[in-house]
Every structure is written in C-alpha cells, then in structure tokens.
Amino acid sequence: MSAPDPSDQDLTPESASPTDTAPKDGDPVDWEAIAADADFKKLLTDKARFVIPATLFFIIYYFAFLVLVGWFPRLMEIEVFGRVNIAYLFALSQFFMAWILAFLYVAAAAGWDRQAAAVLAKFNQK
C-alpha cells in the first residue's frame, strides 16, 4: 500500500503489528473506560452466566458418553427398541444436545448484541 504509514490510523498500541488493525473512525477510544463501565461488566457477567454452565454441560455430557461406552459396555449394550441399544441412542442424543445448545446460545446472544450496542452508544462509538 502506498498509503501513509498505517500506524497513523491504528487504534492499537504500537507493539501489535500495524497491519492488523482496523482504521480509526469516530472518536478515539478510551478502552479502559469502556472496560470499567458497569453495563459492559454486566454484559461480561451475563455472557459468562450462559457460556460457562453450557460449556461444562456439553463437556460432561460428551465425556460421560465416552466413559460409559468405554468402561460400562454391558450397560450400553442393553437394547431399547428392537436391536437399537443405549449406546446408539446416547450417541444420537449428542447431536440433538449440540443443536439445542447452539440454538439456545443464539437466542441468548441476541440479548448480548443489544447490550453491547447500548454500551457503545453510551461512549459514542458505533
């Protein structure tokens, strides 16, 4: 690029690479102030309140499946519908578990988008 030194337009501190940041538009940003803002803190807490339990849940649900299949195969071989056993049904349920958690996340994230927009509006950023 023959444009002026890209670091002139950068928001990032100089130790990060100048080619990696977005051009500045609008007011200079006081990152510390936004990070310390109560509404921003609430956004982080709200996100954590969903993401941490949801992550723990899917990790436990998935590894419980691996543990049961690995160490308790006799239990998992119990047939439920015809020859279809618990192992296969448990495996199939993982797909629905993943889809349901993903849709719950998207529903919750719509709220976080509004919160984030409100925080940015407060600091005159878009």
Add this chain to the structure above:
Amino acid sequence: MFPALLAQVEPPSSDHTSLFIFLAFVVATLVITYFSARKSSGASAYFAAGRSITGWQNGLAVAGDYMSAASFLGIAGMIALNGFDGFMYSVGFLVAYLTVLFIVAEPLRNSGKYTMADVLAYRLKPRPVRALASLSTLTVSLFYMIAQMVGAGALVKVLIPGISYELAVIAVGILMVVYVVFGGMLATTWVQIIKAILLMSGSFLLSVLVMAKFNFSLAEFFNSLAAIKSTGADGVEVTQNFLTPGLLFKNPWDQISLGMALVFGTAGLPHILIRFYTVPDAKTARSSVVWAMVIIGLFYIMTTFFGFGAASLMGPDFIKAHGGTNMAAPELARLVGGEVFFGFISAVAFATILAVVAGLTISASTSFAHDFYSNVIHHGKEHRAGEEVRVARITAFVVGAASIAIAIGLGDRVNVAFLVGLAFAVAASANLPAIILSIFWKRFNTAGAVAGLIAGLVSSIALIIVSPDFMGDNALFPLKNPALASIPIGFLAAVIATLCSREPGAEAKFAELEVRANTGLGAEKATEH
C-alpha cells in the same frame, strides 16, 4: 449379509460417467475462480473474500471445509469395518462445534484480520507468537493434507481407469493451486459451497438407496447389524453385533483421548478459523457456525445409513477386498445404485478432497504470507503494494508442490479419519491453549504463548511417533491419539511459563481486547467491491 446382492457387483467397467461428473465440477469451479479473480483485488478481498460472505453461505463453506475425505470416506470405512466405534468419530466431529461457537468464533472475528495468529498478536509480542503460530498452522495443514491425498489416491485408482496414482495427485495439486492462486478466498469459498451441496445430496441419495434395500424399515436395518460376519486375522469367521461398542477401541482411554482431540481440536483448526474472517461481523460468524452445525450434524447422522449400511450389505471382508477402508462408501454406492451412482459418489468424494485441499492451501499460505513474511520478517510493514498477496500466491505454489511430493510418497491403506484425528490432536494441543488463554486470561503473556505452542506442537507430534500405530508392540506411549496427554501439556506449559514472567504491556492491553472481542468495536468491516 446379502450374498445375492454381492453377486451383482461387477468389476469396474470402462464407463466414463464418473469422469464426466468430475469434469463438470472442475469446469464449474474454474469458471467461479475466473469470476472471483476479476473481482478480488486487494488483500482483504484475496484473504477474506472482502468479508462479504453471508451467514448461510459461510455455514455451508465451513461445513464444506470440515466434511473432508475423512468424514465421507474415512468414517464410512471406519463404521463399515468396526461398527459403533466408528460412529463415535461422527459424534465428536459435531459436538466439537460447541467449542467453536461458545469460545472462539466471535472473539476471533472481532479482534483479528486474516489468521488465527492475529488474535494472539493483539496483546502479545507479535514476532515470536506469529512465527510459532505460522509453524503450527503449516503443521496442522500438512497432517490434514496428507489425509486428503491418501483418500484421493484410493479413489483415483477406481475413478479414472488407466490413470496412474502419481498423475492424478499431480492433477489435483495443480487444480488446487489454480483455485488458490487466482481466485483467493472468494473462489475457495464458492468451491466449498458447491461441494457441500453436492456432498449432502450425494449422502442423502446414498442413505435413501441403502434404506430401500431394507424396505425403508429401521427395524430391519438395525436387525441386520446385530449379526455381521467377518473373517478375523486368524482366518476364523466371527459374527459380531456391530451396534456394540468396543470392536475398535479395546482400551477406553483411546476413546477419551480421541474425543479430546476432536472436541478441542476443531477450535484450533486454522482452515476453519479463517472462515470467520470472511463474514461481515461477529453476529454473522455466530449464525454461520449454527448453519454449519445443522448441515454437519445431518451429514454425520447419515453416516449411520451409509457406514452401517456398508457393513450390513457388503460386509467387512468384501470391503477389505475391494479398495479397503477408504472405499467403503463408493463401493456401497455401486452396490445400491449401479455404475452411474458409483461414478457420482466417487466424483463427489473427489470434489470433496479437491475443495478441502484448496481450503488447507489457502489457510497455510495466508498464514505464511501474513504472519511469517509480513509480520515476522518485515515487522508488519508492506514494502510494495500487494506484496502480501503475492507472497501468499507463491506460498500456495510451494505448499502445492510439497503436498504433491508427500502424497506420492504415501500409500493408500491408512484410514483417513484416523490421520485427520492426529491433525486435530496437534491443533488442540498447540493452538487452543494459546487462543483461549489469550482471550480470557489477563495475566497471559508472550512467554506463555510461546511455551504453550512449542510444548503442544512437540508433545503431540512426539507422542504420535512413539504411539502403537508407528512403533507397534514396542510403543512407548499406549494411546493411538496423543490428545489425552498433549492437551494438558500444552495448557500447563502455557500457564507455567506465564507465571514465571511478567509482561505489563500484555496485561495493559487486555482491557482493549476484552472490549473489542465482546462489542466488535474497531473490528474489520466488509469492503465494497
């Protein structure tokens, strides 16, 4: 088993249906590449498709990048030979996307530009971090590429009669370089989208035709799986229930280790991560993950029908005698749909490989050009306009040539899903600790990232080398997949090295990264083209 059906299977004929279908795909994708090349100017267009891809398009492209030869050929073969244990790959491959969705996709889109390393370089000293991230990207891509090429080799032997393996691999290599060098990310994205649609429809048709053999009765289908006959290594025929666990993994820790590699590795796969830069914002990145999960999930559920279906209709002995583990799906297509359908499925599988290899090439060359060339060697300053793009194009040539050479040196009897499992382990052990700690831990610093990347990379590769698959009975490490040990090693090294040093600069920038990652303030915008 259906001996009567097997009798109908004919040797490969000189029918050229598969060739025509394959050529149609190639011509269509080259046309796209031509138009993308006219549209793409500038680095953002070349590396990130101008950030103009919509949610469902990117969802299809992520799915396309992900459903590789490993998924289609590898898992089908794994299930066909080992029953339920093979299906566990399918489960892990989908659940993995929750890690991507919850933890990585949005912060990455909000704070990076072109590569996985961007998010690391944000707070940390960019040169060491980028150099190592680039090395790990190239390593993971190479493992993944080896798997794809092995699949291509197995297919080509039957797809195009008369063509040699070497010639076919060279042709695949040249095509993928053309997509990447001339079309960049936009062309690669459209190649993925077309391929994803082809693969989904091919798998659906195959599943329907399999179920037709069972009069569309699920009960009849599952009943047939309860008694699969095969000949063991000692030549004695055994009858096994393919729905029971334990036919492949004798040691439960193998399953845990593989599960860890899959669930934590996807979020560290460079060619998946760079897809999130092609969309306009974090919200679209999020919706594209969900689209991808729907498509990928449906696909993996269908592996039930064509994986178990292959076991039931053909049996493990027949599969081993006809092209081996990686050819179970195409052979099944021949059995249930005849030569034309065999041609179609083979062409789809081939297109799948071509598309994934193109995706891997672009992620490797982007990382080399952006991380290593521009930022490590040239301190982030471009000397001449378009230099980064030019270097990426040259890298694509080099990566293409290297992968052709390696692929030619390899055999075709290794299961490709197994090989890809190893790529996931490297990604999970090297990349994921650095990405997660950099986003969520204020105290994290350059020493930690460097230690984590090196320890994860070295330990995962070292443990693969001393694993039973490479050392046989004398293996120093008991598990097939290194993730159980190498992921904790990667995380521990990152944490310990961080705690041993202080980097006030990195801590000071945490507030900025936190705001950017969570609000999208200052994120790269879509470009007008």
